[in-house]
Amino acid sequence: MACSPLEQFAIIPLIPIHIGNFYLSFTNSSLFMLLTISLVLLLVHFVTLNGGHLVPNAWQSFVEIIYDFVLNLVNEQISGPSSMKQRFFPLIFVTFTFLLFCNLIGMIPYSFTVTSHFIITLGLSLSLFIGITIVGFQTHGLHFFSFLLPQGVPLPLAPFLVLLELISYCFRALSLGIRLFANMMAGHSLVKILSGFAWTMLSMGGIMYLAHLAPFLIVFALTGLELGVAILQAYVFTILICIYLNDAINLH
Numbered sequence: 001m002a003c004s005p006l007e008q009f010a011i012i013p014l015i016p017i018h019i020g021n022f023y024l025s026f027t028n029s030s031l032f033m034l035l036t037i038s039l040v041l042l043l044v045h046f047v048t049l050n051g052g053h054l055v056p057n058a059w060q061s062f063v064e065i066i067y068d069f070v071l072n073l074v075n076e077q078i079s080g081p082s083s084m085k086q087r088f089f090p091l092i093f094v095t096f097t098f099l100l101f102c103n104l105i106g107m108i109p110y111s112f113t114v115t116s117h118f119i120i121t122l123g124l125s126l127s128l129f130i131g132i133t134i135v136g137f138q139t140h141g142l143h144f145f146s147f148l149l150p151q152g153v154p155l156p157l158a159p160f161l162v163l164l165e166l167i168s169y170c171f172r173a174l175s176l177g178i179r180l181f182a183n184m185m186a187g188h189s190l191v192k193i194l195s196g197f198a199w200t201m202l203s204m205g206g207i208m209y210l211a212h213l214a215p216f217l218i219v220f221a222l223t224g225l226e227l228g229v230a231i232l233q234a235y236v237f238t239i240l241i242c243i244y245l246n247d248a249i250n251l252h
Contacts (some may be wrong), residue, residue, distance in 0.1 A: 008192060009116050009185065029120065032112045032160055036101045070096050070238070077242035079250050088245060095128070096238040103230035105185065107223075116185040117235075118177060125176035135172060136248035147251050176237060183233050185227040194219050 015026035047063045056064060070093045074085050099115065106113025136144040147237055148165040149158055 009113070011117070028112050029114055029117060032105060032114050033102070033120075034238060036098065036105055036114065039103055039105075040097055066097060066100070070112070073239060073242060077239060078246045084249065091128075091131075092238060092242060095124075095241060096234055099180070099234035099237055100231065103234055104227075106184065106188065107116070107227055107230060113184055113188055115180055116188060118181040121181040122174070122177035125180075125237075126173045129173035129176070129244070132241075132245050132248045135245065136251075139249055140251060144248070147247070172240075176240060180233050180237050183229055187229050191222055191226055192217065196220060 010116045012028045013025035013027060014031060017024045017026065043059065044063060047060045052060055071089065073096075074089050074092050078085050078088065102114045105111055106116065140146075147169075
């Protein structure tokens with residue numbers, strides 16, 4: 001019986017934990033999030049040990065590329081003094097690095113893609129959205145509500161526009177989580193389906209043996225595309241966070 005392409009997204013409890021009516025088991029999702037965080041911390045620790053190398057090695061160059069990339073992203077997308085940008089740079093850097101490594105680790109066969117679950121991506125996007133909203137209130141106070149009503153709007157249309165702007169603002173968190181989850185889940189499912197199809201074609205053998213290799217070539221090409229999507233989705237999530245943060249700070 002063929003395995004369902006959705007089996008790779010199953011949550012498997014590794015250490016069952018029940019506290020009353022709460023189910024807090026340590027699952028494969030928790031394991032891979034812990035592995036991702038540990039890998040990032042170890043990589044940064046060994047790269048920055050003793051101040052790093054004057055002539056960077058491959059791993060130090062990799063970390064420096066990510067650092068420079070996120071720094072340029074923050075400088076381009078967030079307006080204001082450099083002190084303000086430096087204040088939020090660690091948050092943006094950690095977010096991008098965590099998502100990037102989660103997506104890349106998910107490309108390893110028999111691993112688990114943390115970002116393919118909506119509850120994970122929604123929890124991340126919702127917590128960041130709440131934090132951005134708090135930053136907006138800390139910066140502008142109650143004047144932060146002015147983003148709901150642009151200047152020059154006719155008074156009769158004001159209530160409807162305020163409601164629409166409020167719904168649009170709240171849906172930012174939902175759209176962030178859905179975008180990341182949907183792209184990762186759809187891509188991995190497609191790779192799984194085509195891989196099963198390619199194996200079935202190859203196992204048939206016969207005169208058209210070489211022709212049966214064509215699905216494998218498609219799988220390899222699709223895997224490369226999915227690798228690009230994994231990097232792109234981390235970038236898209238991060239740049240949208242920068243844009244929303246800039247809107248909260250500068251009331252755009």
